[in-house]
Amino acid sequence: MTNKDDLVAGRYRLVGRIGRGAMGVVWRAHDERLDRTVAVKLLSFDAALAGTEGGQADERVMREARLAAKLQHPNAIAVHDVVEHEGRPCLVLEYLPSESLSAVMAERGALPPDEVAKIGAQLADALAAAHEVGIVHRDIKPDNVLIAPDGTVKITDFGISKAIGDATMTSVGVIAGTPAFLAPEVAGGGKAGFPSDVFSLGATLYAATEGVPPFDFDDNTIALLLRVASGNIIPPRQAGPLAPMLIWMLRADPNERPTMRQAQEHLAKGKPPPHFQPRITATMTLPPPKPRRRGVLMSTMAILLVAIGLVVGLVINKSGNPQQPTGFPNALSPLPSSATAPPSVGCEAVYVITNSWNDGYQAEVTVRNSATHPLDGWTVTWTLPGGQKINDLWNGTLSQDGKTVRVAAAQWNGDVDKTTSFGFIAGTTGPNPVKPPVQCIAD
Template identity: 60%
Template structure:
């Protein structure tokens, strides 16, 4: 792909080279079928592969391109098509006259924190939608954020560089690509996940404000990788109002980071000049009071309990009990106590009234004690001593309240693996046709992405079928799906993270392709 004017895939006419790097070459081109300007990227595969490994990498790259094409968001570069040229994968993408954030940082130096917050809001919005669609970017860095002349920020290269080994140890043991923006868990060898994207976005915004990523830069990539793995981030010095937001995104433990949707709202608070919400250690980020909360309150399987919003019940973790709130238990105990005292008072009134009308005292003394006359038993574990007079009955009230009754709230029954599998089967029977009912089977993390984006995604899918599974595994459900879109079929393996709400209903809370 060395000359202008070449025709790729009998459709895309190359006009001008607009970028190049270790990954390949990017051209501005014309789609002669639709008469529009596009960007054509030829991706270069890693050298030293066997023919079998080369073919596997080529197929994986094309698959990643098809997955990225599912994402439709105003702040994401759209992938229009995948093709091949001289044995190399080619991606055809939206063309945006722009500069990368890396170029802007190189030219201007440090950026204003408020400008960076505005960029971050746009990018986080696109990534939140991507995560809901099961797409993890896996290579967020300043070079993959494009800034248009009108201030629009768009993210590009969804999953592509990771698919071809851009950030991976090659067979020779040489690290390909810089680890400066990696999350600590990825540096330790774990697969990238949505939480990894949150950290990488935080590193990218940190670099735009501070001039270098949180772990610095080093020509020795292995040494830098070790620093990343330790996860020790220095407090930013130039970030101003962005500092609290950055430090939440850059938490070493991925479970303690905000979700990408929460990150978007957190950065929006910076742009709006509102106070920045802070999360205590071992707790998920909590929305500001004005933010929209998902209806269900649930906790990620195997993860820490989410901080509930005001007036919400405590989340219940699958496989563990639910600790009742002390104030709630006290309030319920007071209500039960008042109810018990009201019953006793009513009994006493009856006894006094009977005495006033001249009933035989000996007969009243032989009658059962007031507590035994009641058809409704007093709340356990209270006890009532037998009473023969009104004063004795009154004294029995003290033992009745000597110990607080147990709370009436009970931990919902924990779902079995069959229950989790049944919910997943029900969900994929509903979509794409009945998204209203399917939406009710999603947990708070997926619902936080927004119902409009959810509807938009399923509107683009003609059909989806389960071709393997579902199978429950450690609180997750693994299922292989066949999507039909625009007459073309593709198979994807999804790992669904399950939660249980307060009523014991299993819900699909996360969706990751893998």
């Protein structure tokens, strides 16, 4: 058993415990040879049992040292040495007087978006450097983010990292990483790669602004893994101008996420790039759709009715500006929080702005079934106020004709017994966002 004041490798005097990583206990220690403070990571007994044999756990520690030695970056904790203590290898690490991001969140709660963006930019810079030398971290989470009093941020704990080309060190049937911060493809049993690190960083920053991870917590690990594997994140509500970046990093499809270097560049700017385009369908991968209840003929008739309704409703006056349908207020006039447009039979929509910032906002639209039978589909329409542009949409299919916006059901949420919802991020160059009147048309 290792205790305070023990001497490791004849030179590192243990002073006190400072934490526990994925592979062992971390001590603050004094290097008696160089007269400096270091961190010593000792392989724990539990970690030794994590592999099929103690030798595999030892090899993980050695691999962490080899990987970390390849990475020299001001935002990554450096490895000074690898030594042996009581027959087991130990890492001697840079000591950073700091708190973990998880400790900061526990003390302060959710953090301001601009502060989180600065934290994210530093982390992404270090992780981009790791990716450039072929290292995938695989366990990015608030516990592994250290924040110094001067604002310096460093990523630590490469204990389960993997260099591209190395044989995996995880046991058969074991998923490496922390479930709440895993990428969907990893939770589903796929291999971790550079895009999964981007997702985990996005999940970490999401947790810092929202107070919980994008899939929330669950004591049932299997249930949480299933939820993560679905990719169905809870849309951010407190992230302000950081929300579009988080949604970009948290794409369910790994090919649609930014690279870590792109993430770093745009986190430093506090916003996604100008070419960040709206999705044609949803940002989330959900279960397959239920069988449709009506035939193709009825669906075709519903589509024709939608088209006819839109043509009739959008009457162009002499000035060339669209007139609102009878009973609708001006689209640029703010509405009370509970206001909705007159619903069509069987379907109504409630539009709520859930978040806003200087040049954008986030909105959520709830579709309610007011009929006595389930809906087979729906389309929500509204006129987009001037100076506004939809940049990203989830849980629906977007089409737009000038300022006329139509959002139809996605494949999986067309059948509505009670309610469903979709959301979007919009940019604006005009005044504060206002709520336009919306109309829901049942298929």
